[in-house]
Amino acid sequence: MDIELIRARLNLYALLQNFEQLVQLDREVAQSVKQWNVSIQFSVLNGPSASLDFQNGVCKHAIGSHPNPAIRLFFLSPRHLNKMFDGSGTPIPLKGFSRLGFLQKDFTQLTERLEYYLKPDNARNEDGDYRRINTTLTLYTAAHAIKELALLEPTCNAVFSHTPAGILQIGVLPEGPYVHLVLTKDGISVGKGSHASPTATMTFRDIESANALLGGRLDAFQAVAEQRLMLNGMIPIIDNIGLILDRVEHYLK
Amino acid sequence: MNTFDYSQSQAWFARACKVIPGGIYGHFSPAPCVPVSAYPFFGARAKGAHFWDVDGNEFIDYMCAYGPMILGYAHPAVDEAYQEQMKLADSNTIASTKMVELAEFMVDLIPIADWAFFAKNGADVTNYATMIARAATGRKKIIAIKGGYHGTSPWMQATGHHGLIEDDHANVIRIPWNDFAALENVVNQYDGQIAGFISSPYHHPVFADNEFPAEGYWQKVEQLLRKKGILLIVDDVRCGFRLDLGGSNEHFGFKPDLIAFCKAIGNGYPISALVGAGPLKSFAAKVFHTGSYWYSAGPMAAALACLKELKRINAPNVLRENGTKLNDGLVRIAKSHGYTLKVTGDPGMAYYRLIEDETLMLQQEWCGECTRRGAYFTSHHNWFVSTAHSDEDFQRTWDIADDAFKAIKGR
Numbered sequence: 001m002d003i004e005l006i007r008a009r010l011n012l013y014a015l016l017q018n019f020e021q022l023v024q025l026d027r028e029v030a031q032s033v034k035q036w037n038v039s040i041q042f043s044v045l046n047g048p049s050a051s052l053d054f055q056n057g058v059c060k061h062a063i064g065s066h067p068n069p070a071i072r073l074f075f076l077s078p079r080h081l082n083k084m085f086d087g088s089g090t091p092i093p094l095k096g097f098s099r100l101g102f103l104q105k106d107f108t109q110l111t112e113r114l115e116y117y118l119k120p121d122n123a124r125n126e127d128g129d130y131r132r133i134n135t136t137l138t139l140y141t142a143a144h145a146i147k148e149l150a151l152l153e154p155t156c157n158a159v160f161s162h163t164p165a166g167i168l169q170i171g172v173l174p175e176g177p178y179v180h181l182v183l184t185k186d187g188i189s190v191g192k193g194s195h196a197s198p199t200a201t202m203t204f205r206d207i208e209s210a211n212a213l214l215g216g217r218l219d220a221f222q223a224v225a226e227q228r229l230m231l232n233g234m235i236p237i238i239d240n241i242g243l244i245l246d247r248v249e250h251y252l253k
Numbered sequence: 254m255n256t257f258d259y260s261q262s263q264a265w266f267a268r269a270c271k272v273i274p275g276g277i278y279g280h281f282s283p284a285p286c287v288p289v290s291a292y293p294f295f296g297a298r299a300k301g302a303h304f305w306d307v308d309g310n311e312f313i314d315y316m317c318a319y320g321p322m323i324l325g326y327a328h329p330a331v332d333e334a335y336q337e338q339m340k341l342a343d344s345n346t347i348a349s350t351k352m353v354e355l356a357e358f359m360v361d362l363i364p365i366a367d368w369a370f371f372a373k374n375g376a377d378v379t380n381y382a383t384m385i386a387r388a389a390t391g392r393k394k395i396i397a398i399k400g401g402y403h404g405t406s407p408w409m410q411a412t413g414h415h416g417l418i419e420d421d422h423a424n425v426i427r428i429p430w431n432d433f434a435a436l437e438n439v440v441n442q443y444d445g446q447i448a449g450f451i452s453s454p455y456h457h458p459v460f461a462d463n464e465f466p467a468e469g470y471w472q473k474v475e476q477l478l479r480k481k482g483i484l485l486i487v488d489d490v491r492c493g494f495r496l497d498l499g500g501s502n503e504h505f506g507f508k509p510d511l512i513a514f515c516k517a518i519g520n521g522y523p524i525s526a527l528v529g530a531g532p533l534k535s536f537a538a539k540v541f542h543t544g545s546y547w548y549s550a551g552p553m554a555a556a557l558a559c560l561k562e563l564k565r566i567n568a569p570n571v572l573r574e575n576g577t578k579l580n581d582g583l584v585r586i587a588k589s590h591g592y593t594l595k596v597t598g599d600p601g602m603a604y605y606r607l608i609e610d611e612t613l614m615l616q617q618e619w620c621g622e623c624t625r626r627g628a629y630f631t632s633h634h635n636w637f638v639s640t641a642h643s644d645e646d647f648q649r650t651w652d653i654a655d656d657a658f659k660a661i662k663g664r
Binding site: 154155156158159162166198199200219220221222224225226227230231232233234235236240243244246247 | 263266267270274275276277278282283284285287288289290294399400411412413414415419459460611612613614617633
């Protein structure tokens with residue numbers, strides 16, 4: 001098992017996609033990216049790649065190569081990429097040298113804002129808006145990370161191999177967020193929003209419960225018994241995806 | 254029909270969470286009881302086929318403590334034997350003769366048994382059985398069924414569960430139930446390396462229909478394992494004494510080398526047993542396996558009384574009749590509401606599923622509505638009837654089931 005490769009894929013596929021939500025959820029960020037017209041490619045030598053495309057205040061994340069990125073950032077290895085995500089490494093720019101200022105200033109501010117929302121503390125969590133954004137981003141990150149771990153990590157892959165096929169919807173009452181995972185024998189795909197006919201559902205009573213559980217401050221069994229988390233449908237799907245979810249933190253700290 | 258309030262249960266749960274991991278752990282955890290709002294968490298007392306929760310709600314119990322209560326709660330003959338023994342001694346510095354009497358009774362009762370060994374829980378004796386198999390064969394590997402449950406020791410649990418490491422499963426090979434070809438394949442692939450094959454007598458997983466052995470399955474299995482020098486271990490913890498007093502293998506017509514019993518053996522008193530064929534006795538003696546309370550004489554006296562009573566009333570017949578009666582009524586009521594209730598497994602410990610909804614959501618709603626009206630049904634696990642369930646209980650249960658179907662209509 002190549003832990004660095006797994007972490008690189010989680011960084012590129014599970015963490016990076018959060019920019020899509022961030023530009024929608026945070027007013028300051030929405031304002032600052034409004035005029036951005038830039039695409040950034042992240043590529044690892046013989047490894048995973050992903051891109052972010054900012055146009056008209058909207059961000060689109062895509063797995064694989066962008067056809068014509070304005071900026072191309074190259075990494076010699078998964079470890080090299082992971083070091084950048086940890087804040088201790090720098091990429092090799094292959095294209096977009098004139099935009100280095102943008103990378104160093106504007107984009108760095110954006111990544112710091114994402115980090116701010118993904119690293120809560122008690123004081124930040126007192127703020128309802130912060131709590132909602134943190135919960136939304138954490139939920140989406142988790143869903144995408146589950147997809148990657150089920151495919152790549154041996155223990156998670158073994159768990160996934162005996163998980164029934166179906167659709168798991170995870171959501172928060174009363175107004176979301178919702179995410180759903182479509183499980184087939186080949187793997188998992190992630191959809192944002194609710195699903196019309198899920199096979200199993202995990203529904204949090206409120207954003208506070210979701211935030212506490214996803215933040216590791218609430219025991220899942222306790223949450224279920226206290227009806228802060230309601231389970232329904234094919235519980236073996238929830239059990240197994242829960243096992244994979246619990247391993248995400250080993251890779252994304 | 255009135256539905257129950259569980260405010261005291263919930264208050265106790267809040268207290269429990271402060272001092273106990275998960276509040277209530279293991280198979281009693283509320284987590285698989287869906288919707289959890291329909292279920293009580295804490296019991297106050299129990300008698301016959303009924304229990305009362307801390308809110309004072311009375312339930313006709315179709316889980317029977319997840320199997321042990323085969324004669325019903327607080328059975329007079331069993332409780333009296335236990336109390337009498339407790340006046341003499343329970344835990345002691347030396348062994349009780351009750352152990353010898355119980356072993357003698359079991360050796361007489363169970364055709365394959367030439368000896369018996371006692372512990373507390375099912376996993377104590379399933380573990381012991383695999384240790385004996387390894388000691389007797391000098392081999393490492395154990396074959397088990399995918400989805401089969403033998404307790405919570407690391408090797409018994411599915412990959413990925415918390416606290417396990419990959420090495421825990423290094424010598425366990427899982428094959429599908431009823432798949433003789435798969436068994437043949439692994440036996441050939443690991444020729445000379447397999448110590449034992451452990452399986453329940455029929456497949457009773459959770460969240461899925463239960464499955465009986467295919468015609469001739471066990472006979473072919475027995476023949477192959479004998480030829481290869483592999484021990485056949487039956488985990489009869491859940492089914493034991495419910496299908497046949499001589500072991501569930503008698504019901505299906507085959508002879509294992511070792512049988513693990515628990516649950517129904519003591520009608521709720523904590524005791525488990527491993528019985529085995531004569532040639533394994535010396536290996537069983539060599540394997541060191543013990544526990545602080547494995548020699549408690551009270552549960553041994555209770556087990557002896559329980560087994561005698563099961564024999565006296567021919568309990569498997571009673572359970573089969575009770576189960577069939579309950580099931581026929583429930584299927585008929587479901588049909589009258591336009592649903593098909595599929596019943597699988599032995600009638601006295603069947604698994605129930607409304608086939609209209611493969612997600613189990615409908616099943617969960619119906620079981621929940623029954624429970625909050627006084628018939629304790631789970632949607633994830635096979636149920637159990639006892640010899641204490643009466644016609645009056647079944648009529649009340651059918652009335653509840655009928656009302657619960659009305660409640661879920663249109664959801």
